[in-house]
Amino acid sequence: MEDTCCSPRKPACWMMLVAILLAGGFYLTGKIIEQKDFTPMTISVNADGKVSAPPDIAMVSFGVQTGRQTTAAQAMKQLSRKMTAVVAAVKTQGIEDKDVTTDSLSLQPEYDWQDGKQVPRGFQATQTLYVKVRDLDKIGDLLSAVTGEGVNQIGGVDFTMDDPEALQAAARAKAIQKAEAKAGLLADQLGKSIKRLKGFSEGGGYVPMDYRKANVMMESVGGGATPDSIPVPAGEQEVNVSVSLIYELE
16 A cells, blocks of 8 residues: 555644645735835925014114324324213113123224335224113114214114014914914825824024124214214014924824
8 A cells, every 4th residue: 555755644744734834824924014014104394483573672883983193102092082981971871881892992003105115104093882772762862972972983783682582482383383284284185184293393593684784984073062863763573483393194
């Protein structure tokens, strides 16, 4: 009688066949699982938020230039005399010492050209102050007062915000609200619903308007006369914050 390897009398053979079939099934199942993408669907939305408010601080730059003086000592003496009067005028406007800073101080020799050569013609001294004005209604009066005491250079006026974080927070809240609405609409169009927030990034922020672009030369007002108050409109400052939100869908 013929005895095959897979006869009922040799159970090991059948066990081997079962093992092979099971292994093949597991292999095919693994391949199917490998082909299925379990990565959750996400969407990314962007939005901007903008708020505006009037500035509450002005940084004013002005100073004194002596013009040519015979000696360096004479130039510095004249500068000291004029700047002492200017600082006193600043304080009459209610400006505190902590808000007055020397922006620049210089003493330079002056020359003329004669027959192709430099000829010394004395010295010139210059000092510039940087003043923080917390009451914007006083800017015009301040400029009027200091020009009356010898200021003949005005660098400019820079309006800014003392605490811009509150405006940034308001702009950010607007941007997030817009982004959330945009994400909800997009999820509906895709036939999905929002599961959770996966990521957040922010750009933009507070950028003060800069008025210190022109250097205005002014003639000193003689005789102690004080010019009329100069109108200096402040306008508004704008804060623009952009956000990017990433949501997981289900």
